Amino acid sequence: MIRTGLLLAAGASRRFGTEDKLLAPLHGRPLITYAAETMRRAGLDRCIAVIANPALRPCLAGFEIVEAVSTAQSDSLRAGLQAMGETDRLLIALADMPRVTSDLLCRVTDAATGDCPAASHDDGPPMPPVCFPGSWLTRLADLTGDQGAGRLIRDLPPEALVRAPGLLADIDTVSDLAGMQRTAG
Numbered sequence: 001m002i003r004t005g006l007l008l009a010a011g012a013s014r015r016f017g018t019e020d021k022l023l024a025p026l027h028g029r030p031l032i033t034y035a036a037e038t039m040r041r042a043g044l045d046r047c048i049a050v051i052a053n054p055a056l057r058p059c060l061a062g063f064e065i066v067e068a069v070s071t072a073q074s075d076s077l078r079a080g081l082q083a084m085g086e087t088d089r090l091l092i093a094l095a096d097m098p099r100v101t102s103d104l105l106c107r108v109t110d111a112a113t114g115d116c117p118a119a120s121h122d123d124g125p126p127m128p129p130v131c132f133p134g135s136w137l138t139r140l141a142d143l144t145g146d147q148g149a150g151r152l153i154r155d156l157p158p159e160a161l162v163r164a165p166g167l168l169a170d171i172d173t174v175s176d177l178a179g180m181q182r183t184a185g
Contacts (some may be wrong), residue, residue, distance in 0.1 A: 005092075
């Protein structure tokens with residue numbers, strides 16, 4: 001079975017201000033390094049990162065890099081899919097979620113079946129990290145807009161949801177980053 005990780009890191013960081021939030025320091029290192037390190041440790045066969053800012057490259061050792069214009073989330077997803085080729089499982093993670101663990105990535109990948117995706121949740125709607133079977137890649141490629149894969153996972157059955165309390169916080173604003181700075185690294 002081929003398991004591919006896709007790290008989406010091509011957002012425009014509009015709510016963060018003028019700097020790229022993925023390069024902003026969290027506990028002394030760039031934010032993106034948390035998601036990259038976690039994905040590298042998840043035992044995947046291949047890791048791909050979709051980026052808009054070439055300055056992120058040094059943080060992504062071991063990843064195949066796809067540069068994409070920072071637009072809608074579905075555009076980044078499609079860019080990654082085009083670079084990917086054949087896979088049996090596609091694990092998608094977001095680069096601005098530093099609390100996600102490699103254990104969570106593995107549990108989500110293991111919960112996906114040959115015909116049903118799996119996703120994370122924290123007592124709310126399903127969200128990334130999410131893992132899609134190869135049979136769903138055409139559906140992913142057909143997405144448009146800024147919802148990304150959200151519309152494909154919103155009605156997953158309970159057995160396809162992996163609970164991840166406290167792990168799914170993302171960084172959108174400088175105050176989000178400041179709040180995370182105050183917590184343990």
